[in-house]
Amino acid sequence: MQRQIQRRKLDGELPHGLILDARSPAEFAIDHIPGAINLPTLDDQQRHEVGTLYTQVNPFQARLKGAAYANRNIADYIERYALDWPPNHPMWVYCWRGGQRSGSLALVLNEIGFKPTLINGGYKHWRNQVIAELPGAIADLDWRVLSGATGTGKTALLHQLQAQGQPILDLEGMANHRGSLLGHLDPQPSQRGFETQLYWALKHLPAGAQVWVESESARIGQLTVPEPLMRAIQSAPQVEVIDSIDERVQRLLGDYAHYCGGQTDLKGQLSRLRGRYANDTIQGWFDSIDRGDWSALVASLLHEHYDPTYAHGQKRLSSHAKQVVNRSGLTPQACVERLLQLAS
Structure with missing residues (x-):
């Protein structure tokens, strides 16, 4: 039968x-x-x-x-x-x-x-x-936002938090994009695929769990962060990581070494900023590329583009529960311990 x-x-x-x-x-x-x-x-x-x-x-x-x-x-x-x-x-x-x-x-x-x-x-x-339950899955968690200007090593700190047993949500990892002008790591998932990853990750966390997430803009490459999650990020307590400009430059030179080796069209990427910045500024970046002066290029990009963009984005985040960690001179482990102290 x-x-x-x-x-x-x-x-x-x-x-x-x-x-x-x-x-x-x-x-x-x-x-x-x-x-x-x-x-x-x-x-x-x-x-x-x-x-x-x-x-x-x-x-x-x-x-x-x-x-x-x-x-x-x-x-x-x-x-x-x-x-x-x-x-x-x-x-x-x-x-x-x-x-x-x-x-x-x-x-x-x-x-x-x-x-x-x-x-x-x-x-x-x-x-x-996924569509029906994602907002509730977001609302059920106790969010902690890890913020910091480009080059402060937020993603590495996020992963170290995870290694110590802290629940995290790695949006940039799910989106396959570092969330910045030069952050593409093609290919990105579809919007539906991104939302499925979010839902799957959140449903595996117990209700009420304290979860760390990086501060992000509403767009990560070609993908859109769901509005309920953006609202949670904007209203949650945040810990901002700061560091010296020299340390940030060195960290970025390591993270984006593929640009320094000429394997990517760096000038083409930076050309997308024409109309936003003066031609002399962009030409100065091109000159640094031609000279191979990567430290000068990164420092200028931080000063002219990334730091102003970050400062503007900070206005969206809650300031009533903001803590600051200066990681200058701290080992990564010591920095993580300080983050956990402030978030408790």
């Missing part, structure tokens, strides 16, 4: 175990449930071909062609992957709406003896859950 395939909505739950995404690679690349494995019932070209048959010929021919492709693809996945899967391991399967593509994959797995659960509503249901 054929066993019934279980269907269920997540209802706020995070799927665990083996998560199989039956959508096409292009759909998967835009966004997916974290940890999911992409086993497309139809690949991108096949999906396009079947869709064309559906609209230009008839649905029957489309389903016929789709079934042939799907059976061959699923058979390939069984041979390549399923032999290593424990039969009683939790297994979730989904496609766009939990329909034919995930249903076909789940049917075969179920007949073999696995126990797949179809996510009712598929990716669309997951996406709606």
Whole structure:
């Protein structure tokens, strides 16, 4: 007797175990449930071909062609992957709406003896859950904002806080961007993918946990920080890290060494600031590049661009609970200990 395939909505739950995404690679690349494995019932070209048959010929021919492709693809996945899967391991399967593509994959797995659960509503249901629950997940946490001008080493300090067991939210890591003019680390995720990472990370933190996050602008490269999180950052207690200009320059020379080696179009990046700064200022930066005078370039960029931009952004943050740590002369460990003292 054929066993019934279980269907269920997540209802706020995070799927665990083996998560199989039956959508096409292009759909998967835009966004997916974290940890999911992409086993497309139809690949991108096949999906396009079947869709064309559906609209230009008839649905029957489309389903016929789709079934042939799907059976061959699923058979390939069984041979390549399923032999290593424990039969009683939790297994979730989904496609766009939990329909034919995930249903076909789940049917075969179920007949073999696995126990797949179809996510009712598929990716669309997951996406709606992210949108609905993200604001509440943000509001449930006790935020601490780590601020500081460019070059004060905030990201490294954030990771050291994490190494000491402190919950953090690494927005720049999730966005694959350092949050500045020269901070791109292509490729960035999609906006949906970024929001999924945020939701997944926050849902794994206990309600009321104290969480450290860097002060950020509303845009990190091409991505937008969700408005509820921006409001939380702007109103939370902050600890500002300050350091000497010489230390900041040296730190940035290490962090952005790839620009000094000529592997990137630094002049092209700085040219995006034309119209914002005088031509003489930009030409001065170009002259420093031509001379290889990287320290002078970084110092000038801090003075002319980064520090004024940071000062303007600071106006958005709460000042009623602001603490300051001067890290000059402090080891990273001592700086972290001071941060924790002020945040307690």
